[in-house]
Structure formats: structure tokens, C-alpha cells
Amino acid sequence: MLTEKTMERLRILAESAKYDVSCSSSGTVRSGKKGMVGNTVGGVGICHSFADDGRCISLLKVMLTNHCKYDCAYCINRRSNDIPRATLSVSEIEEIVMEFYRRNYIEGLFLSSGVVRTPDYTMERLTAIVRDLRTIHRFNGYIHLKTIPGATKELLTEAGRYADRMSVNIETPKEESLKALAPEKDHQSVFLPMSQIQQGVLENKEDRKKFRHAPRFVPAGQSTQMIVGATQETDRDILTMSATMYQQPSMRRVYYSGYISVNTYDPRLPVLKQPPLVRENRLYQADWLMRFYHFSVDEIVDDAHSHLDLEIDPKLAWALRHPEAFPVDINTADYERILRVPGIGVKSAMLIVNSRRFNRVTSYHLKKMGVVMKKAKYFITCGELTSSFSQPIVGINELHPERLRPLLLSKTQQKRAAEERQLSFEFLP
Amino acid sequence: MNYYIFDRTLDGLLTAVFDCFALRQHPVTLLTRGSQLPLFAGEPHTVTTNGEKASRVWKGLEQRLSAGGLRIITLSWLSEEETLYQPLFSYICKVFRQPEGAASIERNASDEDVLHVRNTCRRVLHESQRMKQFIRFQKAKDGTYLGVVSPDHNVLPLIIDHFEDRFGDQPWLIYDAHRHYGYYHTPDEPIVRITFEDETTLPFDLDSGKLNADTLSSDDELFQQLWRTYFKAICIRERTNPKKQLSDMPRRYWKYMTEKN
Secondary structure: OOOOHHHHHHHHHHHHHHOOOOOOOOOOOOOOOOOOOOOOOOHHHHHOOOOOOOOOOOOOEEEEOOOOOOOOOOOOOOOOOOOOOOOOHHHHHHHHHHHHHHHOOEEEEEEOOOOOOOHHHHHHHHHHHHHHHHOOEEEEOEEEEEEEOOHHHHHHHHHHHHOOOOOOOOOOOOHHHHHHHHHHOOOOHHHHHHHHHHHHHHHHHHHHHOOOOOOOOOOOEEEEEEOOOOOOOOOHHHHHHHHHHHHOOEEEEEEEEEEEOOOOOOOOOOOOOOOHHHHHHHOOOOOHHHOOOOOHHHHHHHOOOOOOOOOOOOOHHHHHHHHHHHEEEEEEEEEHHHHOOOOOOHHHOOOOOOOOOOOOOOOOHHHHHOOOOHHHOOOEEEEOOOOOOOOOOOOOOHHHHHHHHHOOOHHHHHHHHHHHHHOOOOOOO | OEEEOOOOOOOHHHHHHHHHHHHHOOEEEEEEOOOOOOOOOOEEEOOOOHHHHHHHHHHHHHHOHHHHHHHHHHHHOOOOOHHHHHHHHHHHHHHOOOOOOOOOOHHOOOHHHHHHHHHHHHHHHHHHHHHHHHHHEEEOOOOEEEEEEEEOOOHHHEEEEEEEEOOOOOEEEEEEEEOOOEEEEOOOOOEHHHOOOOOHHHOOOOOOOOOOOOOEEOOHHHHHHHHHHHHHHHOOOHHOHHHHHHHHOOHHHHHHHHOOO
């Protein structure tokens, strides 16, 4: 039976879990089954609420315990922190999940845990919860399970049969900074479980070709997360790492977490007045370019531009660096080239290629379709925006990138970027 | 210009399409019953809704549009927006006026009418997604779960399949307080559409969506409180961003949501 104490424990453990960014309930479609509760919808998933920080609440994101034997500098739950500690019992978690789910509060469970005693001991308890949820409570909703680095493969394999998605966080793209911040961890301890999940997914795929009803293994794949702004890695390091991650067929999402100074006393970490939210946003934009816009990582960041431009988005930055790729003729260019025009997204690019079979698409149509003409007009020719028209067009090649750039800057974005740059990035030796 | 007056039903609109081809009158401005006639308008034609004519038009549409195109029409109709009538009417006329074998106009987003209908359909789908997100159930003493909503568009028919699939083993009632009807599901039985003759005797409050204290299940208050606690705890204070919260969860949905009350 749940009591007031449970409420306090839930509060403590939710606050401990909230720095994990991943929340999505996407990637797997499983319709309801007779005698079971729930389904998963696939697509982009369902976000049931939005907290005051604007982040979506899709899954019940909670830790089993925030006791931890590790001492990772960036983590709120590190051993040496003096914070309230709590542990939810297995039955408490299960009851909360089922009751929340039945009231349509959540899409499922996101469960992680601090490491107590040994990784195996912790993983064993996590596995027990997901097993109970599936077999005793007949829960058919979404389960995202954090993998404890260092747990044996057998435990991982068992957990993967019940979970929809599993994840291990890389935390930093370079191993030396991970070792500096988290002496107990190294990249090997992250990549090993990652490759074990990967292997399980691939084997399961083969099995399901032979036996159609073979139970699925981590059907929504895996995700991972990197901290932004806690170490000196450049955006190039981060994005190159994500690109490598996305080459694994089972890797669905890489999350970026702007570092929030939780442990201000630690000399290995910078003191930030506010989390690097603009930089985090730019990284997500770059991530989207790689996943949906056919960009490769070398096009977004290179030797000369190892950091993303904070004032303008990475797609616009690319366009300004490559005036030779423009103007793009909306009525004849390939889908891929239209997709590269700043101000045109996946949806409007699809509308354009569909519509131009009927008549010439003009800037009026583009505006109606939702293209951001404020940006796009410098990069396209269409209908009346051609050089044969009496009024000479003013595009990127006539204006030159360095004069175009100030026209495209928005005051608010500039201000936000400036504020973020002013923050003290003091790495003490 | 010809003026047609119709009765705000989809059948009426389809009959109007039939009439405008039968009478060879183009173009047509569609008016609703009781609306003001424009200045200098001639005698308007009053459309008499006729099921047979409407179904003939619909059959014609079935031959000319893909399943997706037909779905866009039915979905956009659920928006219940008066601004939809004229674009939808013109769109359907254009479908019939297309030459044989031409590419189907339904994908031509550079046509204003097509785009308007498509965008309306998109808004309806968006709101149905929001209902899946934001419906909150309360458990009554007899085990029925109640969720009250008042969406802008009439989206309840679009979401009951989702809830039946998800909560097939629990009895639930989703009630549209604005349109005064709802769907009631009991395990192993087909969903029924219900209306209440006398809404004043309902065991729940239509304005707040709350069940009366004597019908609320005994542990429900505890779980509501747990959920509110969780909602507060999961927010990172350093990242507070009310603008983002409002754009993803507009204030008009808050009144029935447990965590915001």
C-alpha cells in the first residue's frame, strides 16, 4: 500500500532521474493484447505532459535508488554529494506505473538506478522489475531501461526481452575526459553493453526471419546521451561521435544534455551561470540535419569550424559557406537540393515536389505552404524570382555571404548567444 | 456569381456540388442558412439535402481520389469550421472538373483550396493527437475511468480506437463537455455512443471535469497527488521555459488536467 512516504521517495528519485534527457516513447508499434494492459503507438510516441521547463513527460522517469557507489563529477547522485537518498521498493514502482498508466498520465516506464553493491546486483533488480511488469502485471506499454555498465551479458539479454529500448550513456566523446570526470568508468565499459545490445538486436532479426513469433529483443533499439559544456570537447568531437553512433543499425537517438552546474564545488568542472542551452539547441539542429536532411557530419563541422555558430542555425551556416550551391530553382531542382535551402523543411520540400507537377510554383505558393521566405528568398529562384524579371533578384551570390549574414540574424537569437558566450568557462588546472 | 444556401451538413454540401453541375452554374458561393446575402445578389438557390444525390457525388469522389484523399475530406469535416465550407466545395468541384487521366489534384498544394482543406485536416489530426496526450482519467468507485474533454474540433471519433486498444480491459467513459456526448467502453463489448438527457444530475462536474467526492474511488486522490508531486519534481528549475511549455501544451487544455489543477 502506498503512503505519504512513497510520495517523498518518488519526489527524491524523480529529482535524481531528471537529468537524463531521453524521454521518447517512439520506435515500436505493438497493439493491445487480450489480457494485457496497454499498447505502444510508434511514430513519434505520445508526450503526456510538458513540465515547466518545457520538456515533455512521456515516461515515468524514475530511479530505483539514488544510492551510488560511483563518484562521477558531473552527476547529482555521486557518492560524495550530501543529498537525500531513497529507494523505491519493487512493488511500489510497479503499482505506481500501473495506476499512472491506467489514468493516461504516462506512456510507460523509464527506469534507471544508481549502482549499489555490484553492477550485476543492480541490473538484477532492474531486470526483476521489468519482468514482473510484463509477466505478473501484464503490462504491455513502453519500457525504457538503463543498462548498468559492467553487468553480465546474460542479465542484459534477459532484460532486453522485456524492455522496448535500452540505453547506456557515453557522457563525453573523448575517453580521457570521461576518465578525468568519472574515474570508475571508461569507454570500454560503455561500448561493451552497447555492442551486446546491438548483437542481440541483430540476432533477433535473424531469428524472426525463421520464426515469425520469436519474442522481440529491444524492438525500439538503443539510445545514448552526451553532456555538453562540462568538458572541453568541441562540437566537432561531439557530432563526429554521434555520426559514428548512428552508423550502428540499432542506434536510434543520441541525446545532448546541456550541463547544469549541480556540483559547483568540483574543480574539474566549469562554473556555469546557466546551462548552455543555445549550444545544446544547435547540436540538436545539427543532429536533425544528419538524420533527416542528408547532411554528413563533415559538411556541418570541419577544421575551420569546429564549433557550431551560436547565432545562426547549422543549415544556414552551411548555406553561407557554400554560395556556389545556390540559387536552387524550386521548379526543377532535386528533392535533395531543395532540402538544403534554409527555410525549407522536410514537409514543405515534399509539398513542393508534389505540387510542381501541376503548375509552376511561385513565391506566393511557397509562403502559403509554410516556407520561411525571410530566409529562403536569398537562396532560390522560382516563378517571378528569376533574373529575367524586370527587378533584379538579390540572392546570396549577388549580396555575398558576409553581407547577407547580418540580414538573417535575429535580435533575440543574437542576444541569447551573446549571453551564453559571456558565461565563465573557467577550467581550473 | 451564383449563391447556394445549404444546411451545414456534409450531405448538404455534396448535394450542392450535385446541383451546381446539374444546373451548370459556375462559380458558386456557398452560404449557410440564415446568413446575410451579399449586396446585389440575385435570388439564391436553396439546396435541398438529398441523400441519393450526395451518395452519387461521394461515389464519384471515390473513383477520382485515393483513399488518403477521401480521408482528408472526412477528417477536415470534423473540424466543424465554417471557413472550411467554401474551400471544400471548390475543391470537390475541381476534382470533378479535372480531365480524365490527369494527375490527381489532391496532391497539389499550390492550389489554395486543396491547401486549405489539407491544412484543416492537419489541424484536426493534431488535436486528436493532443487528446491522446492530455486526456486524464479519474477512477470512480465502481471502477469506471472517466475522462472529460472539450476539444476545438470534433475529434472523439478519431481517438476511441486508440483508447479501446490501450485500455481494453477497463471500463471507461470519455465525454465531450462541449458537444454533450461521449463514448462508453466496457470490456468485451462494443463501444457505445452516449448522451445524457439531464446533465445536471451527472456525478461529475462538466466545467472542471472532476468526479464528485462521493463517487471518486478512495485511492484516486492519492494517485493524483503522486502525479502532481512527480510533475513538480521532474522539472529542472535552471531550464524553466514557459513559452515552450505553452506552445506544446496550450492553456485551453489545462482545465481538465490533473497536474495543472
